[in-house]
Amino acid sequence: xxxxxxxxxxxxxxxxxGAKFELKAQSFVADKVVAVVGSSAILYSDIVKQADEITLxxxxxxxxxxxxxxxxxxxxxLLQKLLYNQAQIDSIDISYxxxxxxxxxxxxxxxxxxQAGSLQKYEAQEGRRAFEIKDEIIERLSEYQYAxxxxxxxxxxxxxxxxxxxxxxxxxxxxxxxxxxxxxxxxQITRFPKSSEGAKQRxxxxxxxxxxxxxxxARFDMMARMYSVDPGSAFKGGELPPMTKNQFDPAFGEALxxxxxxxxxxxxxxxxxxxxxQLIRMEGESYVARHILLKPIFSxxxxxxxxxxxxxxxxxxxxxxxxxxxxALRESDDAGSRLNGxxxxxxxxxxxxxxxNPEAATTRFFKDQVAPADYKELAKLxxxxxxxxxxxxxxxxxxxxxxxxxVEIIPSHRADMSTxxxxxxxxxxxxxxxxxxxxxxxRKIQTMYIRIDxxxxxSQFERSAWSQKQQ
Numbered sequence: 001x002x003x004x005x006x007x008x009x010x011x012x013x014x015x016x017x018g019a020k021f022e023l024k025a026q027s028f029v030a031d032k033v034v035a036v037v038g039s040s041a042i043l044y045s046d047i048v049k050q051a052d053e054i055t056l057x058x059x060x061x062x063x064x065x066x067x068x069x070x071x072x073x074x075x076x077x078l079l080q081k082l083l084y085n086q087a088q089i090d091s092i093d094i095s096y097x098x099x100x101x102x103x104x105x106x107x108x109x110x111x112x113x114x115q116a117g118s119l120q121k122y123e124a125q126e127g128r129r130a131f132e133i134k135d136e137i138i139e140r141l142s143e144y145q146y147a148x149x150x151x152x153x154x155x156x157x158x159x160x161x162x163x164x165x166x167x168x169x170x171x172x173x174x175x176x177x178x179x180x181x182x183x184x185x186x187x188q189i190t191r192f193p194k195s196s197e198g199a200k201q202r203x204x205x206x207x208x209x210x211x212x213x214x215x216x217x218a219r220f221d222m223m224a225r226m227y228s229v230d231p232g233s234a235f236k237g238g239e240l241p242p243m244t245k246n247q248f249d250p251a252f253g254e255a256l257x258x259x260x261x262x263x264x265x266x267x268x269x270x271x272x273x274x275x276x277x278q279l280i281r282m283e284g285e286s287y288v289a290r291h292i293l294l295k296p297i298f299s300x301x302x303x304x305x306x307x308x309x310x311x312x313x314x315x316x317x318x319x320x321x322x323x324x325x326x327x328a329l330r331e332s333d334d335a336g337s338r339l340n341g342x343x344x345x346x347x348x349x350x351x352x353x354x355x356x357n358p359e360a361a362t363t364r365f366f367k368d369q370v371a372p373a374d375y376k377e378l379a380k381l382x383x384x385x386x387x388x389x390x391x392x393x394x395x396x397x398x399x400x401x402x403x404x405x406x407v408e409i410i411p412s413h414r415a416d417m418s419t420x421x422x423x424x425x426x427x428x429x430x431x432x433x434x435x436x437x438x439x440x441x442x443r444k445i446q447t448m449y450i451r452i453d454x455x456x457x458x459s460q461f462e463r464s465a466w467s468q469k470q471q
Contacts, residue, residue: 035452038085071460083147099242105137155433168428177414183364185408187342190334193306199296230293238290306401310389314403348395
């Protein structure tokens with residue numbers, strides 16, 4: 001959701017993640033408590049750091065408002081502290097995120113140590129121990145997560161009816177309607193190489209060899225760095241952020257649940273490919289694990305054979321011997337589109353991201369939602385034309401051959417109810433959530449203990465209710 005005026009901006013997270021926590025560099029600031037929200041204090045040094053990030057972003061955007069950066073920083077921090085304190089009152093649980101927060105903090109401190117040259121140099125530079133800085137990063141990220149989850153909880157049950165969407169659309173002036181970029185509706189016929197099972201078997205054998213080397217003394221993390229094709233974990237020795245069983249791919253989670261710390265699984269086939277997994281430890285209900293991921297690799301001859309077959313199918317369609325829909329039904333390996341004339345949807349991607357809202361399903365894709373290899377061909381074609389066979393990837397990252405045909409190219413346009421209902425629904429929903437959040441926030445400012453130093457200028461606050469708390 002995007003409550004542009006009052007809900008925490010990305011600047012808060014930028015301040016947490018990008019400022020490098022160079023507290024020593026800020027030590028010249030004459031610190032004092034500027035405000036108290038519930039049980040949380042806002043220091044002047046906090047405002048200075050937040051204001052520095054706001055100033056940096058303004059400069060990058062070439063934006064120079066009349067409002068001072070310190071004024072905006074204090075209002076942002078007041079909101080974050082209020083949401084954080086309310087989250088404590090409402091017993092919001094962020095345990096699901098603590099593993100990732102801890103992992104992120106560890107990575108950040110290690111990066112800074114690397115930049116400094118050594119742990120000793122980094123601690124001397126900062127004037128504090130590295131573990132203290134890590135603990136502060138965790139504390140700040142945790143507070144941000146509490147605030148974000150509290151914000152989501154406030155508006156979680158807000159929905160809009162079709163009538164509300166239509167009324168929202170009608171009240172907008174034409175120039176206020178969003179511009180919808182060019183979209184593609186297209187069909188595809190996909191083929192995996194005939195040797196897919198053979199390639200999978202070769203990959204399993206390769207993984208078993210790697211597993212055997214680990215059992216004979218090779219380090220799992222070193223093997224992961226050398227062989228794993230998971231870009232998010234390979235450079236970390238295959239280590240994944242702590243997650244509960246249900247947060248993993250089902251097959252991966254089932255295999256992980258059977259392991260004891262230090263044990264290594266057999267071959268596990270998941271949505272993403274083939275793995276071996278090592279359980280490192282448990283953190284409550286979360287698993288800390290590492291893995292090595294491999295995907296089947298095909299030879300040039302195997303791939304070329306697939307492309308030749310697809311080009312033959314494309315020629316049959318061009319010659320009128322079958323329609324694209326008939327060819328998709330008979331020849332395509334993509335279960336999601338073959339029964340629908342080859343028409344591509346985002347349903348596979350939704351399943352992978354565990355999205356269950358059926359209204360989010362679509363056959364329309366913006367340029368950045370289409371695989372680069374696919375878009376390169378689609379951009380050359382007119383409606384109904386058929387591309388040559390190309391190598392591409394599916395939503396799971398598996399390599400395959402494809403032929404493509406654009407069904408509809410929707411030019412860039414201002415949003416319209418008849419063609420862009422989902423966009424208008426989202427805008428109407430955001431506006432309704434904004435209004436509800438504003439009303440909720442007004443009540444919380446009145447009822448929560450808030451004190452702002454009277455010497456601090458609050459005249460530019462976007463929400464005047466904060467100023468009433470000056471004393």
